[in-house]
Amino acid sequence: MGAAVAPLLARPASSAANRKHFVPALCAYSFRDQLKDRSLSYEDLIRLGAESGARGIDLTTYWLPDTKDETLFRLKRAAYRLGVPIYTIGIRATMIQPTSDGRDAAVETVRHWLAVAEKLGAAHMRIFGGSVPKDATEDQAVEWAVETLKRCADESGNKGITLGIEDDGGITLDANRTLEIVRKTASPWAGINLDIGNFLTNGYTQSQICAPYATNVHMKVDVHIDGQPQPADWPRILGILGQAGYEGYLALEYELTVDPLVNVPKLMARLRDTIAAG
Numbered sequence: 084m085g086a087a088v089a090p091l092l093a094r095p096a097s098s099a100a101n102r103k104h105f106v107p108a109l110c111a112y113s114f115r116d117q118l119k120d121r122s123l124s125y126e127d128l129i130r131l132g133a134e135s136g137a138r139g140i141d142l143t144t145y146w147l148p149d150t151k152d153e154t155l156f157r158l159k160r161a162a163y164r165l166g167v168p169i170y171t172i173g174i175r176a177t178m179i180q181p182t183s184d185g186r187d188a189a190v191e192t193v194r195h196w197l198a199v200a201e202k203l204g205a206a207h208m209r210i211f212g213g214s215v216p217k218d219a220t221e222d223q224a225v226e227w228a229v230e231t232l233k234r235c236a237d238e239s240g241n242k243g244i245t246l247g248i249e250d251d252g253g254i255t256l257d258a259n260r261t262l263e264i265v266r267k268t269a270s271p272w273a274g275i276n277l278d279i280g281n282f283l284t285n286g287y288t289q290s291q292i293c294a295p296y297a298t299n300v301h302m303k304v305d306v307h308i309d310g311q312p313q314p315a316d317w318p319r320i321l322g323i324l325g326q327a328g329y330e331g332y333l334a335l336e337y338e339l340t341v342d343p344l345v346n347v348p349k350l351m352a353r354l355r356d357t358i359a360a361g
Contacts, residue, residue, distance in 0.1 A: 104330035104331070105321065105324070105330070105331070105332075105333050105358045105361070106138050106139060106331060106332045106333065107136060107137055107138055107139075107332075107333060107335070107351065107354050107355050107358060108132075108137050108138060108139035108140065108141055108170065108332040108333060108334040108335070109128075109131070109132040109135065109137040109139075109140055109141065109167075109334060109335055109347070109351060110141040110143065110173075110301060110334040110335060110336040110337075111125070111128055111140065111141060111142050111143040111173075112141075112143040112173070112336050112337075112338075113335060113336055113337035113338075113343055113347050114128055114131075114343055114344075114347070115143070115145075115146075116340065116343075117343070117344075118143075118145075118146040119145075119146050125142070125146075125147065125158055126157070126158065126161045128140070129158065129161050129162050129165055129167060129169075130161070130165060131344075131347070131348070132165075132167050132351075133165035133166065133167045134348070135347065135348040135351035135352070136351055136352065136355050137167055137335075137351060138166075138167060139167060139168055139169075139170040139171075139332050139334070140162060140167050140168070140169045140170065141170070141171050141172075141173065141209075141299070141301075141332070141334040141336075142158075142169045142171065142172045142173065142203065142205070143172075143173040144172050144173060144174055144196070144199070145173075145175065150195075150199050152202065155199060155202045155203055156202065158203060159202070159203050159204055162203075162204075168204060169203045169204060169205050170205055170206060170207060170332060171200075171205050171206070171207035171208060171209060171247075171299055171332070171334075172196065172199065172200050172203065172205050172207075172208050172209070173208075173209040173249075174192070174193075174196040174208060174209065174210060175192075175211070176189055176192045176193050176196070176210045176211065176235075177189060177210075177211045177212070177213035178210065178211065178212050178213055178227070178228040178231040178232045178235070178248060178264070179212060179213030179214065179215070179216070179224045179227050179228045179231070179253070179254065180213075180227055180231055181216050181219060181223075181227055186227070186230060186231045186234070189231050189235070190231065190234045190235055190238065193208075193210065193235040193238060193239070193246075194238050196208060197238060197239055197242050197244055200242075200244055201242050201244065205244070206243065206244055206245060207244065207245045207246075207247060207298060207299055208239065208244055208245070208246055208247070209246075209247050209248075209249050209276040209299065210232075210235070210246055210247070210248055210249070210276075211248065211249060211251055211252075211253075211255070212228055212248050212249075212250075212251075212253055212254050212255035212261065212264060213228065213253050213254065213255075214252065214253035214254065215253065215254055221254060221260065224254055225254070225260060225263055225264055225267070228248075228254070228264045229264055229267045229268050232246070232248065232264060232265075232268045232270075232273055233268050233269075233270065233273075235273075236268060236270035236272040236273040237270070237272075239272045239273075240270065240271070240272035244272070245272050245273070245274065245298050246272060246273045246274070246298075247273075247274055247275055247276030247277075247297075247298040247299045248261065248264060248265065248273070248274075248275055248276060249275075249276040249277075249278055249281070249301075250275065250276075250277065250278050250281045250282060250289070250293065251278060251281050252281075255281075256281070256282060256283055257289075258282065258288075258289035258290075258292040258293050259292065261275060261293060262275070262292060262293060262296060265296050266296075274296045274297060274298035275293045275296045275297050275298060276297075276298060276299045276300075276301070277290060277293050277294060277297040277299070277300045277301065278300075278301040278303065278336070279300070279301065279302060279303055279306055279315060279320055280301070280303025280304070280305050280306055280307070280312075280315065280336075280338070281301075281303075282306075282307060283307050283310055284307060284308070284309060284310055285307075285308065285309075286306035286307045286308060286315075287306060287308075287316075287319060287320070287323065290306075290320065290323055291323045291327070294323055294324050294326075294327035294329055295327045295328065295329075297324070297327070297329050298331075299331070299332055299334065300324065300329065300331075300332065300333050300334065301334050301335075301336040302315070302317065302320070302333050302334065302335050302336065302354060303315055303336060303338065304337070304338075304339070304350065306320075317353070317354070317357045318357060318360070318361070321333075321357060321358070321361050325361070333354065333358070335347065335350055335351055335354055337350060
């Protein structure tokens with residue numbers, strides 16, 4: 084263990100001036116079908132990101148052929164040459180684990196992928212909260228998540244890598260519960276990977292609750308209001324983030340299946356313009 088570091092605190096309220104520090108990025112999940120069927124390689128994705136004006140790659144790892152050094156270093160080299168760092172990776176690791184064996188396994192999964200992130204040069208990693216197990220209460224689930232996340236944050240902190248628990252299904256669809264997990268974990272290496280489109284109700288309000296603890300942001304084309312998707316008001320989202328003091332990457336995550344090769348570059352241009360207009 085290194086020297087003790089103060090727990091992550093909510094950022095103070097700020098002015099819209101922070102908008103100039105927003106960085107457009109591209110999430111690999113936008114091309115999930117193409118990556119899965121290998122019609123698009125991760126190297127292709129990095130080039131698409133660079134050509135569309137992204138300044139960082141949010142690398143969903145699900146479709147990597149392997150995690151050998153040769154594979155990882157090839158991607159790192161491609162990202163460096165194109166000037167789009169792989170700043171974060173997304174993995175399948177769930178914090179709500181009702182058994183000690185399950186928590187041990189989750190920590191081991193995180194430990195493995197931290198080594199991958201380190202080799203890619205990523206300083207952030209996205210993880211999941213999970214669902215409340217049958218016959219358990221939300222309070223119990225929160226405590227299990229906190230115990231797992233504390234251990235994982237200890238591991239990530241030793242490598243200087245921040246963990247972001249994403250609002251993605253299960254208990255994390257409630258912003259207050261997500262915030263509770265992060266606050267009780269009380270680590271400078273754990274925060275929220277804020278996805279503006281995943282909350283099923285009151286997307287703007289719930290994003291505002293989480294924004295002071297955001298470590299990475301996924302920008303979507305839709306935000307849910309009263310259970311219904313509506314076109315996302317990106318300037319409003321940037322205002323929420325700016326007031327919360329967030330500075331850093333805004334990663335476009337395109338979840339529609341219609342022509343991502345055509346639509347993603349257009350949306351990246353819109354994201355860049357929205358940031359510039361802020």
